[in-house]
Amino acid sequence: MGQTSHCSNPCSNSEKTSARLSLPPFTPHAQLLQQSWIAYHQRFIQHDGRVIDREADDRTTSEGQAYAMLRAVLINDPETFACTLNWAENNLARKDSAGKVIDHLWAWKWGRTSLISWGIQDRNFASDADIDAITALILASRRWNNPAYLDKARVKLNDLWNQAIAVLPDGSPYLMPGPKDAFWNQPDTLILNPSYFAPYAFRLFAEVDPNHNWLELVNTSYRALENSSAVSEVGLPSDWIVLNPNTGQFQPLPDDHSLKSVYSFDAYRVWWRIALDAIWFQEPRAKQYLQQNTRHLQQLWRTQQKIPARITLQGRPTVTYEATSQYAMLYTAFRLIDPKLAEQLYQQKLHPQYRNGFWDNDSAYYTQNLAWFALLPPASFKSLLTTTPSL
Helix, strand or coil, X not given: CCCCXXXXXXXXXXXXXXXXXXXXXXXXXXXXXXXXXXXXXXXXXXXXXXXXXXXXXXXXXXXXXXXXXXXXXXXXXXXXHHHHHHHHXXXXXXXXXXXXXXXXXXXXXXXXXXXXXXXXXXXXXXXXXXXXXXXXXXXXXXXXXXXXXXHHHHHHHHXXXXXXXXXXCCCCEEECCCCHHHHCCECCEEXXXXXXCCHHHHHHHHHHCXXXXXXXXXXXXXXXXXXXXXXXXXXXXXXXXXXXXCCCCEECCCCCCCCCCCECCCCCHHHHHHHHHXXXXXXXXXXXXXXXXXXXXXXXXXXXXXXXXXXXXXXXXXXXXXXXXXXXXXXXXXXXHCHHHHHHHHHHHHXXXXXXXXXXXXXXXXXXXXXXXXXXXXXXXHHHCCXXXXX
């Protein structure tokens, strides 16, 4: 479906590839994780490596390519890793009006551009996707002893720092969601997305890229996460938030802005990203944040046995429906801070939604990825984090 590009290593889901898939010994839900990866591969990954979002006009996003790469390295599928990487490199390259590549980040949205043509629809990058892709490259270089992946990661890291890091007047670096002209085009308004903050990844980046201060980005990410969540009366992270670079104050976006300051589908990922830092690097700020800032959601669960999918920063639900993707991300956090509650979420909200390789339905691209990451124990892959990089 859609336009394809030549790939010298087409994605395959042959019996040989499936037999090679592997997870660490004693991984909980190992059979389910393998089954769901195979089902996802067949349903969402085109033979040339393009990942299709079937709930959004069959578009492709840099996020989707990066998620596939990260899942492929974690389950030991080097063929799919290479193919999804190659498709993104060949099709999402950001170019100027003359067709010259301007950096090594990826345009975030690709899809139908006319009745007969497919291509880049928005050449802005989304920094969370590039962070996930670079993380996957570093892990792949270690798991499969492939120095070329590490070289590619380092090139991308240089561009990510130059293009996506905002340096405030006091010298502090903050992660922007995308290009500066889109998210910091007014002196007093820097728009941030807390779900993009990935301190565990920034620590990995510091190991392989000593030229930039990634560890300080860990500190500013926690500072921004804690202070922006304080804007919420119930301590919830927001999909989008404004930082005044001159005063250091956070505030919601105006109501008429296209981006919304609300706890919803973007913000769910905060729980997973911060839990990874707690488990992989024993960061005390991570566990403290999860304990303090999930309290309102814990209360909702204990009183109602459900958590609405969208909640205002004042703590008021605006919808009655629920989201499996939210329960998945909370499962990762609660497994760390409240295992009993985590098991309740799994038994009542995650396991019942899984059928024949898919959570919810076979079009729910976002849910498939978040649920898969949530059920994969982060501690299982600490061996990939301790490999000494070649500097």
